[in-house]
Amino acid sequence: MEQYKQEFIEFMVDSEVLKFGEFTLKSGRKSPFFMNAGGYVTGSQLKKLGEYYAHAIHDKYGDDFDVLFGPAYKGIPLSVVTAIAFSELYGKEIRYCSDRKEEKDHGADKGSFLGSKLKDGDRVVMIEDVTTSGKSMEETVPKVKGAADVEIVGLMVSLDRMEVGKGGVKCALDEVHDLYGFETNAIVTMKEVIEHLYNKEYKGKVIIDDTLKAAIDAYYEQYGAK
Numbered sequence: 001m002e003q004y005k006q007e008f009i010e011f012m013v014d015s016e017v018l019k020f021g022e023f024t025l026k027s028g029r030k031s032p033f034f035m036n037a038g039g040y041v042t043g044s045q046l047k048k049l050g051e052y053y054a055h056a057i058h059d060k061y062g063d064d065f066d067v068l069f070g071p072a073y074k075g076i077p078l079s080v081v082t083a084i085a086f087s088e089l090y091g092k093e094i095r096y097c098s099d100r101k102e103e104k105d106h107g108a109d110k111g112s113f114l115g116s117k118l119k120d121g122d123r124v125v126m127i128e129d130v131t132t133s134g135k136s137m138e139e140t141v142p143k144v145k146g147a148a149d150v151e152i153v154g155l156m157v158s159l160d161r162m163e164v165g166k167g168g169v170k171c172a173l174d175e176v177h178d179l180y181g182f183e184t185n186a187i188v189t190m191k192e193v194i195e196h197l198y199n200k201e202y203k204g205k206v207i208i209d210d211t212l213k214a215a216i217d218a219y220y221e222q223y224g225a226k
């Protein structure tokens with residue numbers, strides 16, 4: 001596994017963003033792990049997070065795009081920190097845009113979006129923390145396409161949870177690709193997280209031990225891509 005992937009996994013652990021326990025997901029699935037991107041809270045964590053995303057996006061999609069779109073809520077800080085990092089690292093001014101979960105009915109920014117207005121001809125990169133079942137993309141892509149005549153270049157998530165989409169067979173990220181025709185990529189996959197943390201000491205502690213690994217395996221029996 002590449003060095004930056006190992007560093008990113010350790011960054012998630014150090015930032016207490018990668019959690020193990022019992023969590024109910026947006027899709028209703030009950031998962032023994034959860035990546036809480038809302039847990040990046042300090043200036044230096046957010047700066048680093050933006051840099052990881054900017055590198056990954058530049059690597060996969062280049063810089064020929066105009067807007068980073070992050071779905072509410074956690075996509076809002078993700079798109080903001082990545083737009084800052086992109087300008088610092090690559091000297092390219094990318095605008096950020098996000099949707100609102102509730103429509104705003106007053107002020108100069110009424111409507112369902114915040115940040116930059118989407119314009120005809122914009123090339124858009126979608127940015128998310130995770131795609132689990134694809135539900136969020138299913139809700140967001142029509143909103144983005146409905147706002148202007150834009151082209152979605154691709155989606156970047158930080159963790160590919162490697163779960164089936166709503167079709168029940170393919171990985172959700174592949175399903176999103178098939179459905180909408182844009183590329184989907186992740187900084188790291190859950191397989192890489194397990195490879196890096198299972199039965200290995202990190203800062204004096206084994207984070208994924210046999211018991212936790214068994215719970216993760218059972219989860220993948222049910223929800224892993226077939």
Ligand SMILES: O=P(O)(O)OC[C@H]1O[C@H](OP(=O)(O)OP(=O)(O)O)[C@H](O)[C@@H]1O
Nearest residue numbers: 026027072073074131132133134135136
């Ligand atoms: O692929 P899916 O099954 O849709 O799951 C992934 C989505 O679920 C979470 O959003 P959520 O709305 O729960 O969180 P937030 O409001 O904290 O961003 C996450 O941020 C993704 O957007």
Ligand SMILES: O=C(O)c1cc(=O)[nH]c(=O)[nH]1
Nearest residue numbers: 025026034035036130132
């Ligand atoms: O599917 C989800 O709701 C979900 C999974 C995850 O790992 N992190 C998150 O914020 N949401």
